[in-house]
Amino acid sequence: MAIDESRDFIPVRIAVLTISDSRSLSDDRSGDTLVERIESAGHTLAARDIVTDDRAEIAARLRGWIESPDVDVVISTGGTGLTGRDVTVEAHRDVYEKEIDAFGTVFTIVSMNKIGTSAVQSRATAGVARGTYLFALPGSPGACRDAWDEILLAQLDYRHRPCNFVEIFPRLEEHRRRK
Template structure:
């Protein structure tokens, strides 16, 4: 017997990290907002900040402290240059790391960009019952991550399991 489940819309914040773009030029952030709203989720808030670990950490911390923000997705600042610090800004906030996300993202990315994917420091975790996804800044990376990994895991109807059904248990001790 198959049990039908209703879609559960989530409140998702989107943060673009860039020293060179403005919100008007933020195609990766636009793509993520279009995708999340297109499937029925709600944009909680959107921001664009420079590659500054402390500004990034402050924004993400504010969202994970908000009781009505369910997910934070960042795009940008995941490379290897001196200014790329999004993983360092966000990962210290994790209560738990979702190791499989980075592994799956790089495996998926390998099909498109080959060995260049080893430069990706995409990661994910959970902090204070909020899911965090740290993505590269390219629109292709955001599209691949959302379409092939994040969207289905943020859909309560996805079987055999999904991240949404775990949400009530994230703060168990």
């Protein structure tokens, strides 16, 4: 597990979506954390938005971005908990064509090392839809840092070995090609 310096870095176009009934762009610390890390890693911030904890609204924003040729990845933050207003996971699953089951497991392992058994309260998830990766992270800046630093930084870097999400972009929609 290392960076292969013989490969060129490929910037990825990433949209950040904050799910919150109370935040605005001026006080969105989790969104700010993700944007800073995305840009520091050399990727492009393709879009940024905040929507309320509404399943249909979240799914509509995700669908809009997966239809955009300018977005390769969507990372959402917030709404992954257990309360009645936490519907981000359900909205993501409404959109997924395939779920990346191991993402939630790996995120839980990373979280266990930071917050112990409180990690069971997160429902972080990931999937793919129309050739776009979708990641749903908890709403805390710490969880966003952990997910980026421990998982996404490497998996969204084409140089990461033995494998990464970027190198399989061209094959995500191979089932849609005409034979």
